[in-house]
Amino acid sequence: MSTVSAVEIRGLTKRFGDVAAVDAVTLDIRAGEFFSLLGPSGCGKTTLLRMIGGFELPTAGSIRIHGEDVTRTAPYGRPVNMVFQHYALFPHLSVGENVAFGMRYHGVPRGDEPRRVAAALALVQLTGYESRRPDQLSGGQRQRVALARALALEPEVLLLDEPLGALDQKLRKEVQVQLKQLQRSLGITFVFVTHDQEEALTMSDRIAVMNRGRVEQLDEAARVFERPATEFVATFMGASNFFDVFVRGGDAASVSIELPGGAAARLPREGREWNAGERLRFVVRPEKLDLRTHDLSTRGVPSVPVTVEDRVYQGVGTVWLVRGPGGEAFSVYEQNERPDEGARFAAGARAFLCFRTRDAILLSTAGDR
Ligand SMILES: Nc1ncnc2c1ncn2[C@@H]1O[C@H](COP(=O)(O)OP(=O)(O)OP(=O)(O)O)[C@@H](O)[C@H]1O
Ligand SMILES: [Mg+2]
Known part of the structure; x- marks a missing residue:
């Protein structure tokens, strides 16, 4: 080519x-x-x-x-x-x-x-x-x-x-x-x-x-x-979990933010200017989210407290539908590694949504375009 x-x-x-x-x-x-x-x-x-x-x-x-x-x-x-x-x-x-x-x-x-x-x-x-x-x-x-x-x-x-x-x-x-x-x-x-x-x-x-x-x-x-550069592209490519957060500060390499539920996290800056107080939006693909019983923030893993609402069995995998502290809807895709032996979480259970910071995709906000 x-x-x-x-x-x-x-x-x-x-x-x-x-x-x-x-x-x-x-x-x-x-x-x-x-x-x-x-x-x-x-x-x-x-x-x-x-x-x-x-x-x-x-x-x-x-x-x-x-x-x-x-x-x-x-x-x-x-x-x-x-x-x-x-x-x-x-x-x-x-x-x-x-x-x-x-x-x-x-x-x-x-x-x-x-x-x-x-x-x-x-x-x-x-x-x-x-x-x-x-x-x-x-x-x-x-x-x-x-x-x-x-x-x-x-x-x-x-x-x-x-x-x-x-x-x-x-x-x-x-x-x-x-x-x-x-x-x-x-x-x-x-x-x-x-x-x-x-x-x-x-x-x-x-x-x-x-x-x-x-x-x-x-x-x-x-x-x-x-x-994906925009929310439209992200959604169209199947990345459906959006996080709206405020920038607290940062250094040359990263921005620090406050996650829903109050935990702090640092995301790679990706060569962009971010000022304290600014709104930032990022997205994480369903297969890059992990649903855990415990809060992993103390180990440096971004964690958001959620309530489990439903689970959809899809054969090769399972999709968990959960809600964040502000009522945000998230979906988590999990590979099914063993025969289906019943739900890991019951409806209404408290859990934590965890992800790696490198899987957080920063999106342009409306003002950028
Ligand atoms: N001959 C036409 N007269 C009037 N409007 C038209 C005409 N052809 C297309 N449009 C309109 O232009 C827009 C784009 O149509 P187009 O056929 O290019 O879409 P598309 O992306 O190919 O959609 P699809 O995936 O359904 O094939 C649509 O709103 C459609 O209604
Ligand atoms: Mg067409």
Whole structure:
């Protein structure tokens, strides 16, 4: 993967009436990278992708692909191909013909067609389905044919709008791994849309997390997960335990705070200025919290007194729902290591929420943004 930009997006906006579906987005997608647009339904992922593909004209802003301004270029004039969220196959053509369709318009030599069709179908595990018609396939199989059709053209940039949405969980996981390997081996730039955080983490080099038409965070996949920058990103990535505290003071390396319940703790400063009296918000992932019978503050482990409310058995793990001294709701995820022998804590039990300071993720407060 190089640092050359495959796609450069500057101030890109799309309005539908009063709605800014995409709102002044600026970002660069590197050549050869697996780039994901991640966010909840309606945040503007499809609209942004369609503008890159040329299927939607921007209200404002510009798009360059490999250095060339394509903002107003028709879709077929761009070195991209798109797999649509609602894919369409030609019902009267066979699977093989569907995959081959488009090759002659893209200058693929006729003699090369069968090899490319076979290779693309093998990638999506549909070898042997060449002569079937779309109405003889399941929804997931049709989606894979649409994917094969786009891959067969070997575009420089492939735009994929939730291409695995119709696949069941097991097949989806398999195709995720294969698609990622394929992208690596072909060196094609992938721009992949999904609302599934796990899928984005599994496949992407970098992820842009979108919220209401804007990019909230653009980072390496692991960083988006481990160091979400805002409350929205943290919540979307499954980190659900928020702590609101006041800064008491600190030194060059750390800030000291008072936890709910009154215990003191020191958090790494992370290169930020914090003043005494300021409000600070941090988040801890459910699997990084520990539910204990005893207060560990005296041993230097941040501890918050809580009341156990409920427990949810999930097979591989258990989620404890607890409340802090100010009525704050927290959830603790615990791996189930032994057969379920009943609850460690009864509803209403007093317990302590403990965590390591390095697992506390400091968030930007509203004033920072
Ligand atoms: N053609 C259109 N006319 C009017 N509004 C539109 C149009 N297309 C999209 N929108 C609106 O723009 C916003 C973004 O839509 P978009 O389809 O880009 O979201 P998305 O992130 O792809 O969502 P999903 O995950 O549900 O596919 C939504 O509020 C949607 O209702
Ligand atoms: Mg969409």
